[in-house]
Amino acid sequence: MKLDIRNLHVSVGGTEILKGLSLEVGTGEVHAIMGPNGSGKSTLAHILAGRSGYEVTSGTVTYNGENLLEMEPEQRAWAGIFLGFQYPIEIPGVNNSYFLKAALNAKRKYLQQPEIDAIQFLKLVKEKARLMKMDQSFLNRGVNEGFSGGEKKRNEIFQMSVLEPTLAVLDETDSGLDIDALKTVAEGVNRLRSDDRAFLLITHYQRLLDYIQPDFVHVLADGRIVRTGGRELALDLEAQGYDWVTTGT
Amino acid sequence: MAKQQETGSFDAMLYRQASEALDRRFPATRWLAPLRKHALERLAHSGFPTTRDEDWRYTNLKQVVLRSGEFLKRSTREKQSAARRVAKSELNRLLLPGLTDITLVFVDGVYQPELSSSPPPGSGMRIRTLATVDEQEREPLLETLGALAGIEGCQVTAFSTAFLTDGLVIDVEADAHVPAPVYAVFLSRTADISTHPRILMNLAANSSACLIEHHKSLHPCLSSSITEIRCADHARLKYFKLQQEHHSAFHLASQHISLADSAGMQAVHLDLGSALSRNGLNVKLNGDHAKARLHGLFLADASSHVDNHTRIDHQAPHTRSEETYRGVIADHGRGVFNGKIIVHRAAQKTNAQLTNANLLLSPGAEIDTKPELEIYADDVKCSHGSTVGRIDTNALFYLRTRGIPEQEARRFVIRAFGGEIVSRIPVPHLYRPVSDILAARLEHADSKPGPKQ
Numbered sequence: 001m002k003l004d005i006r007n008l009h010v011s012v013g014g015t016e017i018l019k020g021l022s023l024e025v026g027t028g029e030v031h032a033i034m035g036p037n038g039s040g041k042s043t044l045a046h047i048l049a050g051r052s053g054y055e056v057t058s059g060t061v062t063y064n065g066e067n068l069l070e071m072e073p074e075q076r077a078w079a080g081i082f083l084g085f086q087y088p089i090e091i092p093g094v095n096n097s098y099f100l101k102a103a104l105n106a107k108r109k110y111l112q113q114p115e116i117d118a119i120q121f122l123k124l125v126k127e128k129a130r131l132m133k134m135d136q137s138f139l140n141r142g143v144n145e146g147f148s149g150g151e152k153k154r155n156e157i158f159q160m161s162v163l164e165p166t167l168a169v170l171d172e173t174d175s176g177l178d179i180d181a182l183k184t185v186a187e188g189v190n191r192l193r194s195d196d197r198a199f200l201l202i203t204h205y206q207r208l209l210d211y212i213q214p215d216f217v218h219v220l221a222d223g224r225i226v227r228t229g230g231r232e233l234a235l236d237l238e239a240q241g242y243d244w245v246t247t248g249t
Numbered sequence: 250m251a252k253q254q255e256t257g258s259f260d261a262m263l264y265r266q267a268s269e270a271l272d273r274r275f276p277a278t279r280w281l282a283p284l285r286k287h288a289l290e291r292l293a294h295s296g297f298p299t300t301r302d303e304d305w306r307y308t309n310l311k312q313v314v315l316r317s318g319e320f321l322k323r324s325t326r327e328k329q330s331a332a333r334r335v336a337k338s339e340l341n342r343l344l345l346p347g348l349t350d351i352t353l354v355f356v357d358g359v360y361q362p363e364l365s366s367s368p369p370p371g372s373g374m375r376i377r378t379l380a381t382v383d384e385q386e387r388e389p390l391l392e393t394l395g396a397l398a399g400i401e402g403c404q405v406t407a408f409s410t411a412f413l414t415d416g417l418v419i420d421v422e423a424d425a426h427v428p429a430p431v432y433a434v435f436l437s438r439t440a441d442i443s444t445h446p447r448i449l450m451n452l453a454a455n456s457s458a459c460l461i462e463h464h465k466s467l468h469p470c471l472s473s474s475i476t477e478i479r480c481a482d483h484a485r486l487k488y489f490k491l492q493q494e495h496h497s498a499f500h501l502a503s504q505h506i507s508l509a510d511s512a513g514m515q516a517v518h519l520d521l522g523s524a525l526s527r528n529g530l531n532v533k534l535n536g537d538h539a540k541a542r543l544h545g546l547f548l549a550d551a552s553s554h555v556d557n558h559t560r561i562d563h564q565a566p567h568t569r570s571e572e573t574y575r576g577v578i579a580d581h582g583r584g585v586f587n588g589k590i591i592v593h594r595a596a597q598k599t600n601a602q603l604t605n606a607n608l609l610l611s612p613g614a615e616i617d618t619k620p621e622l623e624i625y626a627d628d629v630k631c632s633h634g635s636t637v638g639r640i641d642t643n644a645l646f647y648l649r650t651r652g653i654p655e656q657e658a659r660r661f662v663i664r665a666f667g668g669e670i671v672s673r674i675p676v677p678h679l680y681r682p683v684s685d686i687l688a689a690r691l692e693h694a695d696s697k698p699g700p701k702q
C-alpha cells in the first residue's frame with residue numbers, strides 16, 4: 001500500500017480549498033490529521049474517496065502507483081480504499097446487512113473470487129457486530145436509518161471491519177462518541193492494524209490518539225499540511241491550539 | 250374532426266353495433282341489457298371527459314377514445330375463443346404464486362371455469378359470475394350494480410358499464426372470516442380488444458376477507474374495470490390490486506368502497522404497466538369509527554402516463570384514514586396524483602393523513618401531484634403533503650464508496666423507495682414475489698437513464 005499526494009490543489013465552485021497539499025502514506029502506517037474547522041480535512045477525505053463536485057486544478061494523487069483521481073468511487077473501494085464519513089448518510093429502506101453483502105460481493109467479483117455464501121456471511125457480520133458491541137437488530141435496519149450519531153459512527157467502523165480495506169480514511173469517527181464507544185471504535189481500528197494496511201485518521205481530539213497511537217501527526221491549515229510531527233505534536237496542539245503552528249506559514 | 254375529439258365524442262355507430270352484438274353474443278347476461286343501454290345513453294349524452302374537465306386536466310383520453318370503437322368491434326366478434334384456451338402451465342407463469350385456493354380467471358373478458366376454483370361450501374363466502382346468478386337475483390343486481398360507482402357522475406364508469414358482459418359477485422356472510430384471498434385475474438391475450446372487468450363484493454357484518462385483483466395483458470388493448478365493495482359494521486377488508494398491463498395498453502379502473510360502523514380496510518395499489526392508466530379509488534367512511542389505510546405505488550417510464558386519483562369521504566365521526574402513495578417516474582414518463590380528502594360536517598374527531606412522495610429518475614420525467622383537503626367539520630386532525638425529488642446523490646456516493654457500482658446503487662435506492670409500499674401488501678407471502686416483479690420492472694425503467702445528474 002502506498003498513497004502519494006503531491007501538491008494537490010482543489011476548488012469547489014471557484015473557491016480554492018486545498019492549496020498545494022502533499023502527503024505520503026506508506027504501508028503499515030497510521031497518520032493523524034488535525035486542523036481547524038474549515039481547513040479542508042473532509043475535502044481531502046472526499047477527494048480520496050472520489051466524490052464528485054470538486055475540481056482538481058493541479059497536483060497528483062497516486063495509489064499503489066495508479067492515478068487515483070481517474071478511478072470511480074466503487075473502483076477505489078475495490079482497490080481497498082474505505083472512507084468513514086464525518087456525517088454518515090441515512091439510506092431508508094436499504095437493509096444494512098443486505099447492502100453490506102452486496103458491497104462485499106462486488107469487491108469479491110472484482111477480485112474474481114466467488115460470492116460469499118449466505119451462512120458464511122451471516123457468521124461474519126454477527127461476529128463483527130459482536131466485536132463492535134452493536135446490537136444484532138441493527139443489521140436488519142435501513143442503512144443508518146434512525147441511528148443515533150454515535151451508532152452511525154460505530155456502524156462505519158463495523159462496515160470497515162467487514163470490508164477490511166487497505167487504506168482507511170476515517171473522518172472524525174471519534175466525534176460524538178461517548179467514552180465506551182470511543183474505546184470500542186479504537187479497538188476496531190487497532191484490530192485491523194497490520195503491516196499491509198494504513199490509516200488516515202482525521203480528528204480534533206488527541207484523546208483518540210491515546211487509544212490509537214499514530215506514527216505521524218499532521219496539521220492541515222488553510223488547505224496545506226503546515227506541520228508534521230510525532231505523537232507529541234498532538235499533545236502540543238491540545239495544550240496550545242492551532243495558532244502557534246498556523247501563524248507564520 | 251379535431252373539434253369532435255375535444256368534446257370527447259366517440260364513434261357512435263361502432264359503439265351501437267358493439268352494444269347490439271353483446272346482446273346476441275352473451276345470452277347469459279342479456280338481462281344486463283337495460284343497464285348497458287342506460288349507460289350508453291349517458292355516455293352518448295356527455296361524451297368522454299376531456300382535459301377541460303378539472304378531474305381530467307392532466308390525462309388526455311383522446312387516443313383511448315379514438316381506438317376504443319375498433320377494440321369494441323374486435324372483442325364482440327364471434328370467432329376468437331381459441332385465444333382464450335390458455336394452458337394451465339402458461340397461466341401459472343403469469344399468475345402470482347400461492348393463491349390457488351380461490352382463483353377466478355377471466356381471459357379476454359370471458360370467465361374460465363376450468364381455470365378457476367371457488368371457495369368451498371361452508372367457508373362463509375359465495376362467489377358467482379353475473380352469467381350464472383340465480384334468476385331472482387337479477388332484479389336486485391340491476392339496482393346494486395353501479396350504485397356505489399354512480400354512472401351518472403363519471404363517463405368512464407358509464408363506458409365500462411355500457412359494455413359489461415360478465416363479472417364477479419362475491420358475498421361474505423356475517424361473522425365469516427375467510428383467510429384465503431380471493432384472487433381475481435383479468436388476463437387479455439388477444440390484441441386490440443376491450444374488456445370490462447367487474448366485481449361486486451359484499452362483506453356482511455363482522456366478516457373479513459381479502460380480494461386481490463390482477464390485471465394483465467400480453468398485447469395492446471383496453472381494459473376498463475369497476476369494483477364496488479360494501480363493508481357492513483365491523484367488517485374487515487384487505488385489498489390488493491396489481492396492474493401489469495402491456496406497455497401499449499390502456500387501463501381505466503375505479504374502485505368504490507363503503508365502510509359502515511367500525512369497518513376497516515387496508516388497500517395496496519401497484520401500477521406497473523400500460524401506456525396510459527387511470528385509477529380512481531373512492532372510499533366512503535360512512536360509519537362511526539370506520540377506518541381506511543391506503544398505499545399505492547405507481548411507475549411510469551418510456552412515454553407512459555399513469556394517473557391515480559383517490560378520494561376519501563369522511564362522513565361520520567371518529568373516522569380515520571391514512572394514505573401513502575409513491576410515484577417513480579423514469580424516461581419521459583408522466584405521473585399524475587390527486588388525493589382528495591373530504592371531511593364532511595358530521596365527521597367530528599376525524600383523523601386523516603395523506604402523503605405522496607415522488608422520485609424522478611430522469612430529466613424528462615414529469616409529475617403533477619395535488620393533495621387536497623376539504624374540511625367542513627371543526628374538530629379534526631388532518632395533514633397532507635407531497636414531495637418530488639431525485640435520487641439522493643449523497644446516498645449514491647455513500648453506497649459507491651462501499652464498492653457498489655453506480656447502477657446497482659441507483660437500483661438499491663429506487664427499490665427501497667418502492668419496497669416500502671410493497672411491504673404493506675396485506676398478504677405476507679406475496680412480499681417476495683411482488684418485490685421481485687417490482688425489482689425487475691424498476692431495473693428496466695432505470696436502464697436508460699438520461700444525462701447524469
Ligand SMILES: Nc1ncnc2c1ncn2[C@@H]1O[C@H](COP(=O)(O)OP(=O)(O)OP(=O)(O)O)[C@@H](O)[C@H]1O
Pocket residue numbers: 012013015017035036037038039040041042043044053086
Ligand atoms: N460544496 C461546497 N461549496 C462551497 N464550499 C465548500 C463546499 N464544500 C466545502 N466547502 C468549504 O471548504 C472549506 C473546507 O471544508 P471541509 O469540510 O473540508 O473542512 P474540514 O476541515 O473538514 O472542517 P471541519 O473540521 O469543520 O469538519 C470550508 O470552508 C467549506 O465551507
Ligand SMILES: [Mg+2]
Pocket residue numbers: 041042043086171172
Ligand atoms: Mg470535516
